[in-house]
Amino acid sequence: MIMAEPVDRNVTEPSAPTDEDVLVRRARKGDLAAYDELVQRYQERIYATVYHMTSNHEDANDLAQESFIKAFQALKSFKGGSSFYTWLYRIAVNKTINFLKQRKNRIHMSLNDLDFNAEHDPDLIALISDKTPRREAGLTELQEKLNEALMKLSEPHRLVVVLHDVQGLSHDEIAKVMNCNIGTVRSRLFYARQQLQAWLSDYLKAT
């Protein structure tokens, strides 16, 4: 199962916005069944974002759950200025960044296993072809090195890479989530990619 699609996903336009509005309104009145449906709708994307930021399954589990709980408690303050998903994303991201700041310099990775599809991903097959400088490196090693490099980035830079290059969010949506302008998102993304490219040069095919 792939946790997040690599395509540009517009978070302001979920599959059924009116349905979502109804669910949010019901949840605001304390309807737990409605909120349960909202949780199921977004649990994978919220978990994935937190997981890619922390590189730790247990932390991601706690933080994702706490984000949904906090969102439920703060639902009355949700005025609908943004989509529910963007608002939920913001809660999860703020919670994760606060957690990472508290845990500074005490990074412990607990990585999820790669799914079966990884071995058949054309991008990855191309990457570990005989042109790769470290072609003996397996996918697991690549996974570890990639996560180590990501954890070396500052939280805002890591977040931009995760949201754009892993989660597939647009620059505009990332700007809304991070409460900054698009120019800042672009410059952070550029800098973060440069850093990653330098740190992972041994594993990247020279083009």
Added chain:
Amino acid sequence: MSNMNEHQPNFESLRRLLALKRHETPPPGYFNNFSGQVMARIRAGETEAADGWSGRLFASMPWLLGLLQAVETKPVFAGGFATALCALLLFGAVIAQRPDSASIAFLQPATSEPASFASASPSATSALQPPVNQFMVADNSTNPVSSFQSPSLTPFGQIPVGAQFVNYSGSGN
């Protein structure tokens, strides 16, 4: 941005490598229980909130919960509250360091000179006050606190002190 585009490095290999992250998946069946755990924690929290003193407090004053949530979710409110608190502390510190401040006046009794307590004669106080009170003040003259205390200024009102004379003569064993 134009400068950035001119020297745009090729991130294609990096983009391919980052695709690996999308294949990191939690254990099978993980999401089957996720929402159930979240809802259980919400229900447990609601029960706890309703049972605890804070729950009762928030139930009686829902505006207080709203205020706390606003402070929690909007950093500007938290900042404003902290600024107001600091300003209040600063104001208090400044006022406390001014000896001629009017705020000190209320700490002192209406008769501003402490010596007047000591010089207060029994006749000037009250007819209900027995003479033994004067005796007590004299006895406690080594105690600077009690010697300044007029019996009439005790927070418990007048202390009913009575003296009885005992006659030991006459009856024998």
